[in-house]
Amino acid sequence: MERIKYAPYLDKIQTPEKAAFLINDKDILGVSGFTKAGDSKSVLPMVAKRALTEDIKVTVLSGASLGYDTDADLAKNGALYKRMPFQADPTLRKSINNHEVLYVDQHLGQTADMLQKIDSFKIDVAIIEAVAITEDGYIIPTTSVGNSPAFTDNADKIIIEVNTSFPESLIGIHDVKTLKKQPNREVIPVVNSDTRIGDPFIKIDTDKVVAIVYTQVPDSPAVISAPDDKTKAISKHILDFLDKEVEEGRLTESLLPLQAGIGKTANAILSGFTNSRFKNLTMYSEVLQDSTFELFDSGKLLFASASSITVTEECSNKIFANFEDYKEKLLLRPQNISNAAEVISRLGIIGINTAIEFDIYGNVNSTHILGTNMMNGIGGSGDFARNGYLSIFACPSISKEGKISHIVPMVSHTDHTEHDVDILVTEQGLADIRGLAPIERALLIIKNCVHPDYRTQLLSYFEEAYALGGHTPHILSKALSWHTQLKMEGTMKIETAVKNEKNIVMAYEL
Template structure:
């Protein structure tokens, strides 16, 4: 074992002694948290040695803006492997590279149970994590522009906590059934865009927010299409991994791979099979606005509700993808919002006069797809948008009231 690592080995309880009251502490990822160290930290809180809520929240995809000092004081990060000049994050890169580069002190929790096939999956572009102001030289979803590990300044590493714990995985997401009508509408729409010359012959990379609906749509699109699709997204879920393995996806690039226990058993083989076609990057690279514009992505989000202005309240999945969903939608060449049918027993519509929370404004929604068809909202006035949304969902229970409301308010 490298001496730098050996000299810093300690228990979780020893490591958290570096955290003094008043220090700003951050921890990596939602999926593979440094859980032993975090438990030790919580023990200090319970013991009254630290104030409650010891972790500082930060804005994902643009963490620099969350810090009122130069970076956090202590970063607690999960590692799958450690080398002399860096460490390999597990399946969730997210903001770890920025945190490692900007924290004053680093505690690494190193779980030795990760397969070595993880090495090489990551592409860490360091310039973006130090400062957002660089041009990120990424021109294709499969480009490799960085290192396969997160660089480490060892003078900042105060402790390495080596653990031999079970790996944690996500619970399976329920893939929606009966999305075939939405998928058909979307497929026809994309074909007509292609015929009009509004999409290039090679399908642009696709962002798909991680919901049961987008998974089903992605599956349907790759099956109906003639060509393979590149995925450029935040969280790569099991559906995407499955499509990648069956070569329906040419490449999948994201900041996190969310796998369940079922896939995890075979993780090593899966990673080897997807070699060079599965690339995990810092979330800052994935959501860099210039990269998204350059790639000319098509963004697919799933709405919980849309309103007559064309604004969308996004489905919040377990991973708060609504946050990065906005990054993708805003910079996309085409922003598509899926509106799944409301549960029939609810007797309500997902089309409302005004959404409670506009995750996407009317300027960030181009096209809404429901089982009833497409509402193309581009280049029309607000009044026409409302008309088109209503007429697109004639079978929705609330429809007559909405129509009455809009037309009553419309200027003559």
């Protein structure tokens, strides 16, 4: 009981089963949770369960992906009408691609603003996980802030899940500020990763709280494979590039605040900084993975700001057992501040994100398989790539035993345009395409990033297109042929590709 310091809430405590019945068919729910961290672990899963026996279909807005099987069960049981702004669950993904669930793939930094702009997502019930409740009835979140402040502001009713599995030492790591609605938007005065601008709790209208439940389930752990040869090579290319930037005086040894996407590649890249020349690093990111804590432990990282902490079980055990050691070095913010265009451009973020594929002109696909099927979503990659100092996109050059080349003539879906991409990197190498015309970009990308098995084939495409002219040479009838061939024949490889030694290649010294 001591986690709830606001007496009027005590008679609102009830079971998750009962609380879930406060949610109605067609409701729009705004739930806490960002990359599995700090999500609803009892009430929302209970909504999925209800759908097994009754007609209940809801719209779910979250911070980002939810943990455990919540998204899967909601989808499987037919409880989801619409989902946004992110997901990363295989079952839900299947339902989205089968047209059973509508999904809106949004820049993670923009959902809170959307709620202020349009009425169609007025939140009926916000379900927010808390580590504790203040004496004024305000919510102290757990391992993520996400969109929770925007949801509670916008909601009719609020359900709070007090999760006692998290140590109370989490109290104090949050920095919550709600930005005013237009036309009264104020300066966001974050000038460093560690600038505090708000409160360590989410201020809410306590009258909206309709139920409080207790849970004791920890976050579902992140599962991250160890760096392999490919991700290590990618990491090395990026470190070498940054090293050169420092060597030539364009950046200092503490670089600029780092952002890294989620997953194996981004984690491996960040881990690479542990044994680098760089020091006094900072992060201004959306998710903190294991690598962040490695960097803290190695003394390389001074401070990390994000919207969530998503770590493996091993890392979780380590950090929450000694959280006081990390507490002064990190901060969790609402995602419309961690991902704010204003702050990202001011701080000059170095954004490192993964691509599904990119093309010879530097357009990046982060979301769609073969142009049609949603994978996870754009997440915050666009927030950082669009407005940061450097936008780096990484992926392996090939996969599926070489049947897929991740560098293609034309991406099958564009999430980041040629105008927003600075650096492309695969295990083969890195291409710095800043200040280059499309033709220059194509030759550099083919030379540096493409797997040798596809280099001739891609060069053939480029040369054929180049001969036809145009600022961005393409043969529209063949631009997506690698994808259609993969679909039809199971491989992008064209065995007959012949390299034409045209002047263009010599002229640009490929």
